[in-house]
Every structure is written in C-alpha cells, then in structure tokens.
Amino acid sequence: MQIDQLYDIYKAFPKVTTDTRNIAADSIFFALKGANFNGNAFADQALAAGAKYVVIDEAQYGKGDHYIVVEDVLSTLQNLAKYHRSHLNIPVIGVTGTNGKTTTKELLYAVLSQQYKTYSTQGNLNNHIGVPLTLLSIDNSYEVAIVEMGANHVGEIALLSNIARPTHGLITNVGKAHLEGFGSFAGVKQAKGELYDFLQENSGVLFLQSDNTELLEMANARTFNKIVRYGFSDQNNVIGKLLHANPYLSISWKIKDTTPIYEVSTSLTGAYNIENFLAAIAVGLHFKVGPIPINRGIEEYVPKNNRSQITKTAKNTIIADFYNANASSMSAALDNMKVLDADRKVVILGDMFEMGEDAYVEHKKIIALAKSLRLDRLIFVGEEFYAQRESGGEYYRTTEEAKSAISTISDSFVLLKASRGMAFEKLLEQL
Known part of the structure; x- marks a missing residue:
C-alpha cells in the first residue's frame, strides 16, 4: 500500500495506537516489534478490542480487508507521520536538550495556549515512535504545535527533525547524559546540534540562550534565518533575573531596550529553571502573546511527574x-x-x-x-x-x-x- 492510500484511511480513522491496552474504537493499530514482543501477534486482539485496521509486516497474520500489510511497520508509521506533517500548515516548535526539555515544553504550552489552540507532546512520547504518534494526534484545528525530541545516540534528532520538520526550535542546554550512546560530550553536542542543522537548512527560527557558552558556540558555527536570544545579559532580546528561590522561584524579566520590568511568581523550584521560563517568554513574545497572558500562563503552571x-x-x-x-x-x-x-x-x-x-x-x-x-x-x-x-x-x-x-x-x-x-x-x- 502506498503512503497516500494509507493516509486516506488515516483521515477517515485518525486515531492511531501501538498498544493493544489503549485501543480506541475505529482506530488504526500499528503492530510494532520490540526485543521481547511481536506486535503482529496481537493484530487479532487489536481488532477485537475495537480497532478498525491493523498495520502489520508479517503477511501470515493478515486475514482480511482490515489487515494492511507493509514492508516495515515502524518506518511506515514514521512516513505516515511525515506525510501528515506536510499537510499541516502550522508552526511547529522543536524542543530538545540534555535537561529541562519536558519542563520547557510544558511552559511553552502554558504560555502559547493563552492565545492559540496548541498541541504539545504528551508524556514522554519524544522518541522515534513517540514523535510520529505526536504528529498523528494533531489535526487542522490546532494553530501551533510543540514537539519534544529526545535522543540517546547521534542521528536520532536528525531523524526526528526530518519527521516533525520544525519551523522553530530550541535546545535547552547540553550536558553529560546518555554517554553510553553518545560516546562523549562532543557526541552530545553533535546529536543535539542536529536540530540546529535542520533549522539552518530550512530557514527556521532559533530561540537561543545566548549566555550559555556551549549553545552560543554551536549557534555561531551555523547561519540562521532569525535568532531570538534570551538569557541574563543585556545582549538578549529577553533579559531575566532571579528574584527569589525559597523554595519557589520568582523572576523578573524585560524586553531589550524597553523600560517595563515584569515580575512573576511560579510553582517551580530550582534556580536552573529560570532559563526554561525565559525560553517560554521569548517564544510567547515571538508569537505575539502579550506580557500579561505570558505571566498568567507561567503562574498557572504546576509541575508534575517528579520534576522539580x-x-x-x-x-x-x-x-x-x-x-x-x-x-x-x-x-x-x-x-x-x-x-x-x-x-x-x-x-x-x-x-x-x-x-x-x-x-x-x-x-x-x-x-x-x-x-x-x-x-x-x-x-x-x-x-x-x-x-x-x-x-x-x-x-x-x-x-x-x-x-x-x-x-x-x-x-x-x-x-x-x-x-x-x-x-x-x-x-x-x-x-
């Protein structure tokens, strides 16, 4: 089956799942394989649970018109998501980084949803399976999307960027994590920098914490259509300051070359989170969200999942x-x-x-x-x-x-x- 034919089926039945425990009525089940399981073997179970179609890559499990046989289920899921993305005429903000990417994603959502119908990655669906599922959950009623992208080896962010095709993006930071997969800190920077590469090649907008020497060095090695800078020094478009951290953060911020100073109290602890707040402020301002709704979104955000x-x-x-x-x-x-x-x-x-x-x-x-x-x-x-x-x-x-x-x-x-x-x-x- 060609991808455009599968896309027609997806448009008629736009709920997609890879887990038989979460089958929705009239959904499409993609029978993925793992080290210890074969999703093809659960095709019958998925249909019995209410799925309209199952996508399999082992023909012996196909028993009728509701079985769609493809060469490889994972690549088909990814290609369908990429094809769907090409039909979404909305800004997509890609977020990656060693630390803080989920908190930043949630703060971006808190700010942008004050003005726009916004979709953001749910839970930790940020890998080679999660990003396609995220994109396939977005319909044309949304005005902006935030896609979190995680990685534990070089080349993964490039793959995810090619699927999600972000128009805007940011790296929260780069640090020593997943070194087994990346090999070294240089490998971390190379992998995360793949988002910068995509933005450079596709005239995307970069949001940059330009007081972070590693990120600044990575950005300076490339040429971007536009850079929106945030941080603590006067060179930035958005300038922030920590007011209190006992234990919840209160911050002040201002726009470069303007006089108003805005203050906001938060429900997050951890002084390191101020950079995540400033990223959300910078993104909000870029998308014409005003200072008052920006602060409201930040104040209303409550962390979860044992993050700060x-x-x-x-x-x-x-x-x-x-x-x-x-x-x-x-x-x-x-x-x-x-x-x-x-x-x-x-x-x-x-x-x-x-x-x-x-x-x-x-x-x-x-x-x-x-x-x-x-x-x-x-x-x-x-x-x-x-x-x-x-x-x-x-x-x-x-x-x-x-x-x-x-x-x-x-x-x-x-x-x-x-x-x-x-x-x-x-x-x-x-x-």
Missing part, C-alpha cells in the same frame, strides 16, 4: 526530582540547595544511569560537590556511589536498604535526586 516538584509531608518538605538524572542535572540540583533558605537540609542522591565509561569519574565529582555543601545529612544510594564510599556521607547499595535509614529524617528540606531506575518514589514514602 515540591512535596510536603507530615514530616518534611521535599524536592521530588527523580524522574531522571545525569551529571549536569545533578550538579544543578545541588547548586540550587545552596540558595534555599532552610534550617535543616538533607540531600539523598541515587545513581546516574547510562554514563558509560565516565560513570566512575562523574559520580566521584557529584560526591565532591555534595560534600562541599553545608548539609545536615548526605546520603548516597546505588552501586555506582557505593563503589566509592568514603567519609563524609552515608552509602547504601540499594533503594530498599536506604528506606529504614531515612525514616528518622524530620523537620528538614530534602532533595531526592536520582535516575528513574532507582525508584526513589519508595523513599518518598518514608519521608
């Missing part, structure tokens, strides 16, 4: 920031503890995953940084940290082992930071 999220229990106040972790986000979280005004501070850190050959060195750096802070308790959890246990902290091999040790913590401001695989939600229960 304040949780108050009967015993403690906790920064729940364990959706993910890497060397740069861990450092930023520790730096933020310096500016928090609290009588008792406790830091509980878990292993950072996918650090490759740099794991030992990067965990050692985090230990040194954490020990330089004035903390009431410092707790490290996980095999990587435990392997280099030393004086000046408490060390536990597993999250389960740490549970009883932290149950005595009370009347404290606690940072919980770890990679998702450490399951730190189990520690939250003890605090």
Whole structure:
C-alpha cells in the first residue's frame, strides 16, 4: 500500500495506537516489534478490542480487508507521520536538550495556549515512535504545535527533525547524559546540534540562550534565518533575573531596550529553571502573546511527574526530582540547595544511569560537590556511589536498604535526586 492510500484511511480513522491496552474504537493499530514482543501477534486482539485496521509486516497474520500489510511497520508509521506533517500548515516548535526539555515544553504550552489552540507532546512520547504518534494526534484545528525530541545516540534528532520538520526550535542546554550512546560530550553536542542543522537548512527560527557558552558556540558555527536570544545579559532580546528561590522561584524579566520590568511568581523550584521560563517568554513574545497572558500562563503552571516538584509531608518538605538524572542535572540540583533558605537540609542522591565509561569519574565529582555543601545529612544510594564510599556521607547499595535509614529524617528540606531506575518514589514514602 502506498503512503497516500494509507493516509486516506488515516483521515477517515485518525486515531492511531501501538498498544493493544489503549485501543480506541475505529482506530488504526500499528503492530510494532520490540526485543521481547511481536506486535503482529496481537493484530487479532487489536481488532477485537475495537480497532478498525491493523498495520502489520508479517503477511501470515493478515486475514482480511482490515489487515494492511507493509514492508516495515515502524518506518511506515514514521512516513505516515511525515506525510501528515506536510499537510499541516502550522508552526511547529522543536524542543530538545540534555535537561529541562519536558519542563520547557510544558511552559511553552502554558504560555502559547493563552492565545492559540496548541498541541504539545504528551508524556514522554519524544522518541522515534513517540514523535510520529505526536504528529498523528494533531489535526487542522490546532494553530501551533510543540514537539519534544529526545535522543540517546547521534542521528536520532536528525531523524526526528526530518519527521516533525520544525519551523522553530530550541535546545535547552547540553550536558553529560546518555554517554553510553553518545560516546562523549562532543557526541552530545553533535546529536543535539542536529536540530540546529535542520533549522539552518530550512530557514527556521532559533530561540537561543545566548549566555550559555556551549549553545552560543554551536549557534555561531551555523547561519540562521532569525535568532531570538534570551538569557541574563543585556545582549538578549529577553533579559531575566532571579528574584527569589525559597523554595519557589520568582523572576523578573524585560524586553531589550524597553523600560517595563515584569515580575512573576511560579510553582517551580530550582534556580536552573529560570532559563526554561525565559525560553517560554521569548517564544510567547515571538508569537505575539502579550506580557500579561505570558505571566498568567507561567503562574498557572504546576509541575508534575517528579520534576522539580515540591512535596510536603507530615514530616518534611521535599524536592521530588527523580524522574531522571545525569551529571549536569545533578550538579544543578545541588547548586540550587545552596540558595534555599532552610534550617535543616538533607540531600539523598541515587545513581546516574547510562554514563558509560565516565560513570566512575562523574559520580566521584557529584560526591565532591555534595560534600562541599553545608548539609545536615548526605546520603548516597546505588552501586555506582557505593563503589566509592568514603567519609563524609552515608552509602547504601540499594533503594530498599536506604528506606529504614531515612525514616528518622524530620523537620528538614530534602532533595531526592536520582535516575528513574532507582525508584526513589519508595523513599518518598518514608519521608
């Protein structure tokens, strides 16, 4: 079946899924394969659950007119999304970066949705499967789309950009994460820079934190149709300043060469998030959203999914920031503890995953940084940290082992930071 023929079917039945647990009536099920499953084997189940068509790439599973046989289901899903994108005459903002891309995506949505019907990536659908599903969820009633793009190896952002074809884009930052896949920090910059490459080649608009030396260097190596700059120095189009971070952020901002200064209070903690706010402000202004609705969108935004999220229990106040972790986000979280005004501070850190050959060195750096802070308790959890246990902290091999040790913590401001695989939600229960 040709892609235009499949597109006609999609237009008649525009709900798409890859999971038989989430079948909607009259949807199209794409039978993807994984290391431990074969979606083709679930084709009958998908139809029984209400799917109108199933797309398969093993002909023996096809038993009638509601089975669409293609050469490869994944590439067909991606090509259909790309074809659909070519029929969407709206701006698409691509967002990637080592840290903060999901928070930035949500802030962009909070601001732009004040004025436009906006679609943004749902959950963590930001990879080679998620981005196509995101695009296929957008119809012509939307006026702007925000597409988050994640990667763990070189070439992936290029692939996703070719599918989503962003007209605008930004990289939040570049840091040491997924080093197993990227190979090195240079590999991280090369991979994230693939969004810059696409914007350069397609006359896109770049939003740039131009006080970030790595991003500025990457941008200066390319030529763009237009750059909107945000940051802290006077060279930027949007200039911001941190007012308070105890623990929620309050910021001020202004537009270059103008006198009004705007102030906004937020529900986010973490001084590092000010850059994400400024990105949303810069994007909002570019799309003609006024300062008052911009601030309203920021003030109404409430974080979730354990990203820079304040949780108050009967015993403690906790920064729940364990959706993910890497060397740069861990450092930023520790730096933020310096500016928090609290009588008792406790830091509980878990292993950072996918650090490759740099794991030992990067965990050692985090230990040194954490020990330089004035903390009431410092707790490290996980095999990587435990392997280099030393004086000046408490060390536990597993999250389960740490549970009883932290149950005595009370009347404290606690940072919980770890990679998702450490399951730190189990520690939250003890605090």
